[in-house]
Amino acid sequence: MPPSRLLRDRDYTQFACLPVCQTSDENARENSPITETTCQKRAMFQRMKFAALERRLTRAYKDRLAALGAVPKGVFWRNQSTQIARFDAMLSIVRKISPVAHPAVADIGCGYGALLEFIQKTPRYQTMRYSGYDINAAMISACTDQFADQKELFAVGKYPSGAVDFCLFSGTFNLCHTTNLDLWEDYIFANLQDCWQRSRYGLVLNLLCAPKSHIKNQIFYADRQKFITRASRLFGPTHAVSTPHVTGDVTFAIAKP
Numbered sequence: 513m514p515p516s517r518l519l520r521d522r523d524y525t526q527f528a529c530l531p532v533c534q535t536s537d538e539n540a541r542e543n544s545p546i547t548e549t550t551c552q553k554r555a556m557f558q559r560m561k562f563a564a565l566e567r568r569l570t571r572a573y574k575d576r577l578a579a580l581g582a583v584p585k586g587v588f589w590r591n592q593s594t595q596i597a598r599f600d601a602m603l604s605i606v607r608k609i610s611p612v613a614h615p616a617v618a619d620i621g622c623g624y625g626a627l628l629e630f631i632q633k634t635p636r637y638q639t640m641r642y643s644g645y646d647i648n649a650a651m652i653s654a655c656t657d658q659f660a661d662q663k664e665l666f667a668v669g670k671y672p673s674g675a676v677d678f679c680l681f682s683g684t685f686n687l688c689h690t691t692n693l694d695l696w697e698d699y700i701f702a703n704l705q706d707c708w709q710r711s712r713y714g715l716v717l718n719l720l721c722a723p724k725s726h727i728k729n730q731i732f733y734a735d736r737q738k739f740i741t742r743a744s745r746l747f748g749p750t751h752a753v754s755t756p757h758v759t760g761d762v763t764f765a766i767a768k769p
């Protein structure tokens with residue numbers, strides 16, 4: 513096979529299928545060559561698996577919202593204080609690391625828009641420029657109902673429609689509706705990758721963490737160090753702090769140099 517048809521570790525970044533080939537492919541782990549076609553087929557297969565995951569997630573969130581309404585429990589939070597504590601942890605990091613005074617933040621997995629309400633009510637965050645995205649059209653309808661004069665701030669999607677300063681994810685990857693840990697971790701990193709490309713300064717997200725990554729009752733628990741290692745390898749220096757007032761939750765910041 514001519515050398516140009518061989519992909520080795522270092523070359524994967526050139527291709528759209530980066531997450532699947534760079535992170536979860538057995539051949540890549542063993543450092544053996546794979547072809548571009550193999551990589552593209554695997555990427556396509558993985559996209560189909562991701563789409564199936566999203567259909568299950570969308571159904572679960574839609575049913576929950578219909579049953580409980582636009583309140584913390586309606587997006588599976590235990591209560592409002594842990595929801596707000598997560599927002600505060602993320603935004604205080606943005607304030608600390610942002611090189612610009614009024615950062616544009618994209619809330620990926622915005623649910624019914626609770627983060628915008630928190631930003632508008634909290635003087636130290638009020639000058640942040642907000643946009644919210646969610647894969648679930650029912651969630652976006654709840655946002656546009658609640659913020660009827662700011663509808664343009666919300667859209668169905670998994671990444672911002674244009675460049676922003678930071679992408680934020682609060683609880684976005686907790687509920688997973690799969691028992692396949694590798695698949696879920698790959699899904700998270702594929703989503704972060706899409707947002708990384710559209711973020712000027714970085715990503716801030718929270719995950720529930722445990723000593724060993726696992727999925728229990730459809731909730732994903734990350735291994736803090738394993739997440740840092742993979743995020744640092746794919747993106748850059750990654751820092752973690754235990755989310756104040758939320759047991760087991762960790763807020764991660766991945767900043768561009």
Ligand SMILES: C[S@@+](CC[C@H](N)C(=O)[O-])C[C@H]1O[C@@H](n2cnc3c(N)ncnc32)[C@H](O)[C@@H]1O
Pocket residue numbers: 569570573587588589595620621622623624625626627645646647648651669670671681682683684685686703
């Ligand atoms: C636990 S809720 C949290 C909602 C909101 N961040 C909050 O704290 O109130 C997670 C939300 O993320 C959305 N979501 C899940 N995966 C997503 C993805 N890959 N991209 C965008 N939204 C996603 C779900 O539809 C759901 O509305």
